[in-house]
Amino acid sequence: MNPLLEQFLSEAREFLQDIAEKLMQLEGDPDSTQMMNELFRLVHTLKGNSGLFEFPEMTRVLHAGEDLLDAVRDGRVNYSQELADRLLDAMDFVNLLVDEVELKGSTGAGHAQNAVRLAESLRQLIGSAAVETFDAADTLDSADHKIPDLSELTALPEQLRMALYRGSLNGAELLLVEYCPEPECFFKGEDPFYQVRQIPESVWQSVQSLEPWPQLSKLDAYSCNLVFRALTTALPEELYELFRYTPEQVRIVPVPAIMLVLPQGDSNGGPVYDDFITDALKFLDADDLPGLKASARVLLAISAPSLWLSSALSWLLLVLELDPDNRAAQRTLIASLHTLTAPLWSTVITTIDTVNEDDSKPQLSTTLCIDETQDFDAILQAQREILAQPDSDLWLNGRLTGVASTLAACHRIAGLTDGLPVLSEALAEALAQASASPLRSWLEDYAPQQAEVPSAAMQLVEAAEPANEAVEEESKVQLGRRTEDIYTGPKTLKVDQEKIDLLMGLIGEMVVAKNSLPYLAVKAETQYGVRELSREIKSQYAVINRIAEEMQDAIMQVRMMPVSFIFQRFPRLVRDTSRKLGKEVNLFLEGETTEIDKNIVEALSDPLIHIVRNSLDHGIELPEVRRAAGKPEAGRLTIRATQESDRVYIDISDDGKGIDPKVIKDKAYEKGLIDEATLERLTDQEALNLVFAAGFSTVEVISDLSGRGVGMDVVRNAVEKVNGTVSLESEAGKGTRIRLSLPLSMAVTNVIIVESDNQLFGIPMDMVVETVRIPRSAIHTIKRRQTTVLRNRIVPLLALNDLLALDAEPRTNEDDMLATLVVRINDEHIGILVDDFRETVDIILKPMVGIIGGLGGYAGSALLGDGSVLMVLNPKELV
C-alpha cells in the first residue's frame, strides 16, 4: 500500500477516535467552545485529507459534518444529543470506508446513497441553510416511483426494442438513468451534458427541460434546467462510478424487459378481434401455448404489417417464445387488443399476483415497489422457516401468534386481504392443535413459494438484484474482516506510537543515568581514594556511553520519517486545487528524503497544506493576469526541505503576486489589531509579520479552498508547538516565501548550561545563535538599552539576572569580558549576559507542573547525571 494512503488511514483512525471522544466529552460539557473548536478542526482536517484521495463518499459526509460543526461554532445551531448521534453515525460510516480502503485500497461507489443520506441528515440539523431535507420516509416514497413510465420508448424502433427485450431476458439488464442536475451545477464546474454523453452503451436518450422554458428575455443560461434520461445496458457499477460525485441527482433504475413490449402502429379498423381474444385466452387457460402461437401466427399472416394488431401479435409471439411462463404479461397483451393501446406495464407488473387467475380485477389494492416485493418475499420465507421449527417448544403458541400477526400485517400492506379472515381461523386451529401445520397450509394456499411459478414480479426482483447483491457482498466482506482473521502478514511491523514514546523516555533516562558514572569515578578517586576503580568505571562508562548513544540514535531513527510523507499529498492537492481555481501551477518538490521526527512531521502536515492552499488561492494569479504582468502563464510553487545541522527548513515559495505590506497594514488597522501610531511606524517586514497575528486573515470572503478562518496564526501556533519558527518574505508582484524552521527531533533537547548568580540554568541550544565574550568596553547604551555590535548587527543585551529578578550584577572574567549568549527570538538576535558558560548536555525535558508550571520563562526541568535538577529556560517568554 502506498505510504501516503497508509498514513492517511492511521491518521484517519486517530482522528475518528478523537472525534468520537470529543463528542462524548461534549455531552458532559456542551458549552465548551474550546472542545467544539477542536472537534471542528478534527473534522475539517479529516475532510481535507480525504479530499486528497478519490473517496467522494467519505468527503461528502465529512463535509456535511464540518458544515454542521461550523454552524454550531457560530451559534447558528445548538449542540444537542441528536447532533452528536448523527455525527457519530456519520463517523461510523467514515470508519467503515476507512476499513474498506485498508482492505481494498479504495471505496466502492456503492456507498454513494448512504453518504447522501448521512450528509443530508447532518445538513438537516443546520436548519434553514439546509439544501435538502432528508426524511427517511422519502426513501420509501421515491421507491414508489421506481418503475418509471416509459411510454416514450415507443420512439425506439420496434426492431431495436425487440432485440433489447431478447437481450434483457438473456441477462443484459437494461437500466434507466435519470439525471436531474442541480440548477447551480455549472458554477461547480460540472457539465451534465458532457457527463451523460459518457454513459456507455446507451440505446435511448432524452433531454428535456425541468421547468418550462421562461420567456427568452428572462432565460438564465447559467441556471441548469435540464433533465437527462438514458437507457443503457451498461453495468450498474459503471454508472454509479460515472455519477459518483452527484449521486443525489441521479436515479438508476432497472427497467424490466416487459417495459419494452409496446405495440405500435395503425389502429385502423378498430377492435374487431374479439374472436381471437376469446380463443387466445382459452388457449392460455388450457396452457396450450402451441395452439395460441399457431392462432396468433395465422392472424399475423393475414394482417397488414403496419397495423397495431400486427405489432401486438409479433410481441405476443416473442413473449411466448422467450418468457413462456409469464402468463400475466401474455394475458395483458392479448387483452390490449380490445383497446388497441399499449399496456401500462408499470401498473401491471406491480399488481400481478401469482394466485390470482382473474385478470379483469387486480387483487392488490396497493402496490409494492421492487424492494418491498423482495422484502415481502423474504418475510414470507422467514415465516415458512419459523413454521418448520419443532412444535414441542413451550412457547409454541406465542410463536404461532407472532407468525400470524406478521403474516396479517404484511399481507395487509400488500393489499392481499382475501386470506386474512381464513388466517385467524388457521391460527385458532393451530393453537388448538398445538401445531404449526394449519398455518403452513394457509401459507401454501395464500402465498405459495414463488419460485415454482415465476411471475413478472419475480423477474423484477431478479432484475433488481445484481446491484443489491454487490452491496451485500461488500458488507459481507467487511463483516468477515471484522469477525474473522483475514490476516495477511505485513511486511513492516506496526508499532503503537506509545511504545516508541516509552522507549524514548527510557533511553532518555538511561542517558541521564549513565551520566552519573563520571561523577562516581571522580568520587571513587577523590573520596575513597580508589584510583584503580575510578579508571575502571571510566572505561566502563565509555562502553555504556557508546551503546546508549547508538541506542538513542536507533530509537530516534524509528521515529524519523522522510518529509515525503507530507510532500506526497501535494502534487494531487496542487493539481486539483489549481484546476478548481482555473490556474496553472507547476509544483517542484525538493529534498523529499530529508528526515524529521514523526511528531514534527505530523504537526507539520496541517500547516503545510494550509500554506500551500493559501499560495494557490491568493498567491499565484490567474493565467491572464500573469500574462499581463509579463510572467509565464503557469505559476511556480516550490516546496523544499533542507537540513542544516540539527534543524530542518521547509520553504514554500511561489512566484505569485506577493503580499502588499500596505494592504496588510490597512487591514490590520481596520481590524483593530494595530493603532494609528503603529500603522505609521511599522516597517514593511513587520507589516508582513502581521499575517501571523491572531485574528488576521487577508481575504474577507472565506474561500472554499483555504478553509474558514484557519489563518496563518494557526500555522504559526502549530509550528511553534514543536519548537519551530515560521517566517515570511514577500515582494509585491514577485512572490512569497514562507520558511518553517524545525528541530530535527523533539524527544531529546540539547541545552547549554550557563551559570548566573551561582545557579545553573539550561537554555535550549536550538535558540542559541552563538556564545561570545564581550569586553565591557564594547557595550553601548542606546536609548537606555544596553547593546553591542556583533557581525555588523546591533544586538540588544539583557542580563539573565535581571530577567530572573536575581539581585546581582553580571560577573566578568579576569579579562573583563562578559559571557554573552546570543539567542534568536522571532528572527531577532538578543544577547543574554550570564556569568559563565558550562557544557552542553542532552536532556529529556520534563514540562513544569504545579505553580512553577504557571510561570512563564521556564521550558521545563531536567535531571542531570549527578542527580541535580536543571531548570531549563524559555528565553522567548523571558525576554
Add this chain to the structure above:
Amino acid sequence: MAIIYQKKLAVFQGTVTVEEADGLLEWLLLSTNSRVNLGECLNLHSANLQVLMAVKPTIAAWPKDANLCVWLKAALNTNQGE
C-alpha cells in the same frame, strides 16, 4: 472562438465552453430566423445546450460526432417542456 457568428448563421467549432452561452443567447435573441451549424462541434457545454433548447433555432447541420449528434437530436428534436 468556438462559435463564429456570421450574419444569420452561427458556426460551432470544436469545444464550445460554458462561457459562450451568454453570447449565444444574445445573438439568437437579436437575429430572427438565425440558424446554427453544429457540423464541426465536438463538445457543447450544457449551458449552450439549454440555450439552443429554449430558443429552438433552425439547425443547419448536425454534428459529425455520432455520440453528440444522437444526444443533440434527442434534445432538440423533441423539445417539449414538462
Add this chain to the structure above:
Amino acid sequence: MKRILIIDDAATVRLYHRNILEAAGYAVEEAVNGIEALEKVMQTPFDLYVVDINMPKLDGYGFLKEMRRQDIDQAPAIMVSTEAEADDRQRAYRAGANLYLIKPVKPAELLIHVHLLLGEVRA
C-alpha cells in the same frame, strides 16, 4: 404513532437503529438487556421489537422465548445479529423471532421490513 422497542446492549447500535426509526416517524424506546426489555413490555406492549442476540443478563433468545411463552406480547420481532450462520437464524426463529437480519442493517432495508411487519398502508 407505532411504538418500537430496541433491545441492544451496544449504545451505538441502539442509537443507529433509533435514528433510522425515529426519522421515519416511529416512537422508539430502548432497553439494554432482555430483563429490562421484559419489564418495559409488561408495562405496555410495543408494536414491534428489534432485538440483539448477545446481551448481558438475558439475551435476545431468552427474551423472545419468555415473551412468547408468557403471552406477554406476540407482536412481530426482528432479530438483528452479526452472525450470518444458518444455525443462528434457525435458533432465532425457534425462539420466536419473525425475521432475522444481519448487522449492520442498512436503513432503507430496516425501514422496509419494519413497514411491512407493521402492516402499515402508506398514505
